[in-house]
Amino acid sequence: MTTRPKVLYASEPALDAAEFRRVLVESGLGVTRPIDDGVRLKAMLANADLVLTARLDAPGKPLIGLARGITDFSWVCYISELAVCKSAQGLGIGKGLLDEARRQLGPSVAISLISVPDAVGFYERIGMARMPDAFWFGRER
Numbered sequence: 001m002t003t004r005p006k007v008l009y010a011s012e013p014a015l016d017a018a019e020f021r022r023v024l025v026e027s028g029l030g031v032t033r034p035i036d037d038g039v040r041l042k043a044m045l046a047n048a049d050l051v052l053t054a055r056l057d058a059p060g061k062p063l064i065g066l067a068r069g070i071t072d073f074s075w076v077c078y079i080s081e082l083a084v085c086k087s088a089q090g091l092g093i094g095k096g097l098l099d100e101a102r103r104q105l106g107p108s109v110a111i112s113l114i115s116v117p118d119a120v121g122f123y124e125r126i127g128m129a130r131m132p133d134a135f136w137f138g139r140e141r
Helices: 017-027 038-046 093-105 117-125
Strands: 007-011 050-056 063-071 076-084 110-113
Touching: 007 093, 017 038, 017 063, 017 076, 050 093, 063 093, 076 093, 093 110
Parallel strands: 076 110
Antiparallel strands: 007 050, 050 063, 063 076
16 A cells, blocks of 8 residues: 655745746646746746645655735735646645645635636535625736
8 A cells, every 4th residue: 555645835935937837737727827928927926925835745845736825914815826736636735725825824814716617616615605796807918
């Protein structure tokens, strides 16, 4: 019987843009993110208030998931990415990242996000409430 490596959750505000890009691609979120614009990916990381990672406790500590958020650390945190490599999906990594975000933000900070259609069931299963009144101005580029 083989045991799974432990998952290490951490704050990594200086996460490398290449690792960020790889997880976006391997999670499936790459189709909705500017993965071919390295300058923009670096800016997305540099301007985030919260960058949390999930790494395997194995040689090389491979990155298998991440959460990136914008917050005031007082009222609300918007999670702009919750990405888990497809090879690690279904292992509790996404929930673990959100649990770590809740731990770091504390009980007085709400968490909001916009789900891709395929992930709605995941958010419902982990107990997030669906909010019907969200609004959006789309990007022009």
